[in-house]
Amino acid sequence: MSTTDNAPTEASPDSEPALGAAGSQLSTAPVEDSGPVGIGVIGWARWVWRQLTSMRVALILLFLLSLGAIPGSLIPQNSVDLMKVAEWKKENPSWVSVAEKLQLFDVYTSFWFSAIYILLFVSLIGCILPRTWQFTGQLRGRPPAAPRRLDRLPAHTTWRTEKSPDEVLASAKTLLGGRRYRTEAGDGHVAAEKGYLREAGNLIFHIALIVMLVAFAWGKLFMSEGGKLVLRGGGFSNTLTQYDDFKFGSMFHADDLPPFSFTLDKFDATYEESGPQKGTPRDFKAYVTYSKGSHGKPTKAEIEVNKPLAIDGSKVYLLGHGYAPVMSVTDPTGKVVFRDAVPMLPQDSNLTSAGAIKVTDGYRNKNGEKEQLGFSAQFVPTFAGKGKGTMLSQFPDTNFPVIALNAYHGSLGVDSGLPQNVYQLNTSKMKQFTKENGDPLAKMLLPGESMELPDGAGTVTFESIERWATFSVTHQPGSGLALAGAIAAIAGLAGSLFIQRRRIWVRAVTGEDGVTVVEMAGLGRSESARLPEELADLAATLHAQAPTATPAEPVEENPEGERG
Numbered sequence: 045m046s047t048t049d050n051a052p053t054e055a056s057p058d059s060e061p062a063l064g065a066a067g068s069q070l071s072t073a074p075v076e077d078s079g080p081v082g083i084g085v086i087g088w089a090r091w092v093w094r095q096l097t098s099m100r101v102a103l104i105l106l107f108l109l110s111l112g113a114i115p116g117s118l119i120p121q122n123s124v125d126l127m128k129v130a131e132w133k134k135e136n137p138s139w140v141s142v143a144e145k146l147q148l149f150d151v152y153t154s155f156w157f158s159a160i161y162i163l164l165f166v167s168l169i170g171c172i173l174p175r176t177w178q179f180t181g182q183l184r185g186r187p188p189a190a191p192r193r194l195d196r197l198p199a200h201t202t203w204r205t206e207k208s209p210d211e212v213l214a215s216a217k218t219l220l221g222g223r224r225y226r227t228e229a230g231d232g233h234v235a236a237e238k239g240y241l242r243e244a245g246n247l248i249f250h251i252a253l254i255v256m257l258v259a260f261a262w263g264k265l266f267m268s269e270g271g272k273l274v275l276r277g278g279g280f281s282n283t284l285t286q287y288d289d290f291k292f293g294s295m296f297h298a299d300d301l302p303p304f305s306f307t308l309d310k311f312d313a314t315y316e317e318s319g320p321q322k323g324t325p326r327d328f329k330a331y332v333t334y335s336k337g338s339h340g341k342p343t344k345a346e347i348e349v350n351k352p353l354a355i356d357g358s359k360v361y362l363l364g365h366g367y368a369p370v371m372s373v374t375d376p377t378g379k380v381v382f383r384d385a386v387p388m389l390p391q392d393s394n395l396t397s398a399g400a401i402k403v404t405d406g407y408r409n410k411n412g413e414k415e416q417l418g419f420s421a422q423f424v425p426t427f428a429g430k431g432k433g434t435m436l437s438q439f440p441d442t443n444f445p446v447i448a449l450n451a452y453h454g455s456l457g458v459d460s461g462l463p464q465n466v467y468q469l470n471t472s473k474m475k476q477f478t479k480e481n482g483d484p485l486a487k488m489l490l491p492g493e494s495m496e497l498p499d500g501a502g503t504v505t506f507e508s509i510e511r512w513a514t515f516s517v518t519h520q521p522g523s524g525l526a527l528a529g530a531i532a533a534i535a536g537l538a539g540s541l542f543i544q545r546r547r548i549w550v551r552a553v554t555g556e557d558g559v560t561v562v563e564m565a566g567l568g569r570s571e572s573a574r575l576p577e578e579l580a581d582l583a584a585t586l587h588a589q590a591p592t593a594t595p596a597e598p599v600e601e602n603p604e605g606e607r608g
Contacts, residue, residue: 096163097170099250105164106253112160116151119143123150123291152264153294165257172250179243186228187235190549194565197549199576201583202563207590209560212552215589216564219582220548233551242569245539248532255529262522265295269518275368275385276511279307282358287517300519302356306334306345311365311511315440323394323439330362330513347515361516366390366397369423369447370507373403376500381406385510388423389467394437397423400469401449401504404458410500418452418469419504430488447506448488449495451477477501545569548582559593562586 095101120128129149133140147154194200205212209232216234220227225236270287272280280286282304310331316324330347336356345353352359368385375381381403388397403417426439427446435448454474457464464470477485477498487495489506496503546568555561564586566579 093170096167097174098167099171102164102167102171102250105160105167109157109160109164112151112157115148119148119151121149121151123152161257161261165254168250168254168257172247172254175250176247179247182243183240187226187237187547189230190233190235190551190565194549194551194563197565197567199566199579200564201579202561203587204555204559204561204593205587205590206593207560209552209554212560212562212586212590213550216550216552216586219586219589220550223582225548232553233549236548236550237546238548239543239545239568241539242543242545243540245536245541245543248536249540250536252529252533252536256526256533259522259526259529263293263520263526265293266300266521267519268292268296268301269516269520271363271514271516273387273512273514274308275387276308276311276513279305280515281305282517302336302358302519303338304334304336304340304355304358306332306353306360308332308513309344311513313365313440313511317439325440328362328365330515357521358517358519361518363514363516364390365511365513366395367423367425367442367445368510368512369421369445370510371401371419372505372507373401373407373417374502374505375407376410376502381502382417383507385512386421387466387512388421392437393440395425395440396435396437399423399467402456402458402466402469404456407502409453415453416456416458416474417502418454418456418471418474420450420452420469420471422448435488442509445491445509446488448486449504450484450486451495451497451504453477453501544574546575546578548579550586560590562590 120132122129136143143149147156151157191197195202207215213229213232213234217227217229220234220236223238225238227234227236268290269292270290272286272288274280282301284290284298284301308330312327312329312331314326316322316326328349332345332347332353333342334345334353334355335342347353347360347362349362352361354360366388368387370385371382372380373382382401386399386401388399390397399421401417401419401421407415407417409415422435423445424435424437424447425441425445426437426443427435428438429444435446452469452471452474457470457473479485479498485495485498489495491506491508494503494505546566548564548566551563552560564579564583566575568575
């Protein structure tokens, strides 16, 4: 038995028509056009369509889509944070006109990004449909007949056996069928084919890309995402008016929000208390009670970082936390005109926080005139101590909480109708309270301590400390579809890379001397060491059933005239 492995990988159809037919349709890739077909507009349109639906152009468009997403990561987007967009414009005034013309603040809804997206979608569909139709035809077809010259194929072996051709071919068909080859008996040969999952994987990969594009578009059009700060003991209902900030897709409607609510029962945070990682967060956990619908049964749940609470297709994520000092303010008569937990905005990892206390209604000065009070505040959960540094926290837990206040009176400007930052105090129409010596009134308070306002204007008291947590409620339709598409794309790509489409032929004919000549040969899409190895294994198994014929011993003739 001899084997030939050094033949050309793809034999030329011009030199051997039969071999060209045998090697055809091992792929569903369309034939590339060299130029426009036909005359005039129709010819050019056909050529443009074929170029657009080629896999080469699809890959180029996919690359352009990736490049187009880069500005959306580097430049603030209107759909994410309008304040950051305003800051970027202020810091880069020379680029504002160019960025606005190119829609760089709305990259994912810009005309050029949408054009790339739609062209990629059309290209993939136009590429996949004909390949799918062609592959379906291949599945219905049968393996092609054996080429006339099997010895020209990349892997080839031959031997002679005393078994009849019919016995050899019957054994070959049984052997190949047992190895999951699709077989077809022909005139003096058996044709077999295997590896259809390679082309199936290729098609699955590209179909999965379309699924992912559809899921991405679906998610962008119908998505909604909002943030909410909730005090311990406070609650939230999933309605637009409850959100601190909210963004949504162009096809979103307020009725799409699933009805649910939850209450923040408790919030726990633990930190490393010693060593080089002192103050490093170890665990954040929010304990909530939630209800589905208007009259749902209350259910206890825990929300941790990267472990959201899923409710009716929405997910509630824990984003951050901080402190809210409970402050109370009295007027000159001693009446409490304000008492509330005031959230402070963290400034560093040790939760040094800043905020503002605003008394907008109910306060009258000693003359009986309506006034508004404002206090700029800085809170530290662990103060270093008086004379031992500035108002910077030494640890994120409340080991030595202190709040520093500056007091103002006048108009807060909340009646103008313009939105204000709840963590900042607008003092443009206010006057700062001063001491008897004319110095600005400022004081640091411990829990339970109070600050007296000048001239009997009232008091402000630091009563206690509450915690708050911020949650993000997201509704992202299509995420499950995108995940399924990604998994299918990986599986399809693995199949197209590691499965080889190949064909095997076995021919058995009676030689001139009456001994059967057996030929086996294989052909694949590309050169691979696996094909000769597989052919050698098949040939060895078949050879065991149809072994090489024993050469006949030569008969000695007596010389003429000799007698035995």
